[in-house]
Amino acid sequence: MTITVIKPGLQSTIQSRPRVGLRHQGVPASGAADPLSLALANRLLGNVWDAPALEVTLLGPKLRFESECAFAITGAVGVVTLNGDEIQMHQSWMASAGDELAIGAAEVGARMYIAVSGGFAADNILGSSSTNLQAGFGGLQGRALLTGDVLRCESVVVGSARTPDEYRLPMSSSWAVRTCAASETHLLDEDSRDHLFNTNWVVARRADRMGVRLEGSKLTVSSDGRMPSAGVIPGTIQCPEDGSPYVLSIDSGTVGGYPRIAQVARVDRHVLGQLRPGDHVRLLQREPDDAVAELRGKLAYWREWLPDIDEVL
């Protein structure tokens, strides 16, 4: 069965799981910027957690179902309509042939996930169906949706489902993100180290799948600001020459030449996908083992609703 793209939205891509184990060949993670919301959408349709779904950014697409299809929407808060009538997120819906689904602007959070039963057909490249926009592979021809695209999915009949209230991911414009010291944290002068954890950071306009620039204080490092290229992962916080921390996200390069001043702990990495320009961010300092304990606590909580949570976060 097929779905026609009437309007593509600002940046809508097919995303699934990240690519893992290929960073030494320069292959970035890709995948849902907020994998928890992806898993929650797929859960409502009885899909595997990483069934390829649409990740839509800030302004969503308008789609027409060409035949009957079950779908669900999670993630950022926004107005969703089916044939002009507002419908709820966080539950499964059945669309009929000819139905039009319109995703409005995200009001809180940055990204919504549209899953369909059986998942979207997508190019599986290097172990994942996720779109890599920079290299142009995976997903739908390695690119974002365009008007007139036709998306294919398997139609599977599913029962109706709602996400229990306690498993709806809270969206906010003010976030707290747990971080640990990284390889070059010691290069920050004392004031800068204070600023890093005491500043109420503002997400800059430059906030995308590559990374998120934070503004509010200027940090200084006791070096020329450059270092030999070294490994980075999503959540690594660099201090570029302009002194504004840059948090690498899911599409970032695999090595970097700027000092790595902090590392977002795995427990909160999924939050990076929902940061939007103007949001406030506080970085919380954690010892590595404490952050691991918090990760395991979070996994234990989510496991009841998402049995595969260990692969999601």
Added chain:
Amino acid sequence: VLTRCGDDLFSITTESPRDAQSLARQLRAFGDWLDVIPGIDSVVLQFDAAMLDGDDVRQKIESVLAAGIEPLEISQSLVEIPVVYGGEYGPDLSALCKATGMSADAVIALHTGREYTVDMVGFTPGFAFIGGLDERLHVPRRKEPRQRVEAGSVGIADGRSGLYAMASPGGWTLIGRTPYKLFDPHAEPPFVLGAGMRVRFKAISAGEFNG
């Protein structure tokens, strides 16, 4: 030096890019890690913190280090990379000539005149860092990185040549471009170059590039 650099990350500093590559291979053979990323003088290892304790991972890494870093195997075969130098293919070549006081032919002769070894691959899929550049060609990175560098571009910076396997932003001084497809996600294997491979550059004409 072995440091914890995140809840699920360790970093190990090494003496050289070759040591970083070799250590990364040894670590990969010794455990089930999420990613092991060699850099110019370091290796970053990401482990599954949901399953493994940091102290156990540290001990495993220490035991690999205690056994010693093996010399990196350098491949016997030599990959020849055809390059059109200068002009629209290497837009920074004339500025480089000005800065170094050398003619374009002299720069090309230096760049094609020796064999190199791939130090590492990273940043974008297939981007190759190639060490051993003649000292007369040592220039820093550009202050203003370009928003777009074409696929196949050959740059130099910080004593290395860099091969852009795909179009991306970039800050290297661009001296030429190769028609070789260095990364093809649909090919098997998708990458032409890997760390430890020997390469040599060969000057070709724009006609050969387009032919």
